[in-house]
């Protein structure tokens with residue numbers, strides 16, 4: 555008999571209120587170490603708010619633990635060694651280079667007064683290389699394209715070497731080649747290091763190919779949670795998104811195609 559694996563993320567009855575409205579409503583979620591959960595749902599469904607609550611950046615009610623820590627009360631440095639968030643809308647300090655922005659991700663791993671160690675420098679170099687950012691390393695981070703910045707911000711999260719990686723639409727600005735290379739890289743880290751990934755994703759085909767599990771949210775609630783082929787059903791997607799889609803069953807995951815309304 556196999557024993558139950560202790561979840562690395564656990565949410566019980568989690569709700570978030572923003573601007574007076576309940577935007578996450580009673581979410582239960584247990585994520586096993588090394589899993590990839592793709593969080594999908596229409597605009598405004600509450601995906602970002604749920605990720606921010608798990609990261610401890612937004613106040614929530616209910617119970618959340620991440621790597622045994624309570625995000626609302628854990629020390630920021632301790633939390634940052636456990637969880638890294640790649641935000642949807644990163645704040646880029648003026649005058650900072652691409653390399654310096656990536657290196658900011660090492661801050662929680664340094665000693666209290668620590669300057670950059672050889673290990674830190676190597677981690678930053680490795681990350682710049684993996685994300686094909688070496689040529690941009692000395693460029694001001696405010697002077698790169700939207701897709702390049704998305705990779706830089708992913709680099710800042712990866713260089714933290716977290717146990718849990720929270721990605722908020724990580725490939726929305728990337729071309730198809732970089733979408734694949736970035737998601738393949740995250741998947742390799744998941745398989746090699748047991749990284750746990752929770753990613754809000756709009757592209758349902760990518761969600762179905764990389765997510766081992768899909769959490770479908772609608773109006774703050776989880777309306778489906780399961781394997782991609784169970785959750786990505788045309789009738790359900792029509793109901794939740796108001797979309798006409800065809801779902802192709804493929805060996806490596808379902809592909810979701812929008813279908814034009816007949817004129």
Ligand SMILES: Nc1ncnc2c1ncn2[C@@H]1O[C@H](COP(=O)(O)OP(=O)(O)OP(=O)(O)O)[C@@H](O)[C@H]1O
Pocket residue numbers: 572573577595596597598599600601602603604754
């Ligand atoms: N700062 C804020 N103040 C008030 N309401 C907010 C704020 N940020 C988001 N909201 C609202 O919270 C709800 C959930 O937003 P959230 O960003 O979590 O959704 P999402 O599923 O990530 O959406 P999207 O796919 O458009 O990124 C939305 O109705 C949104 O308008």
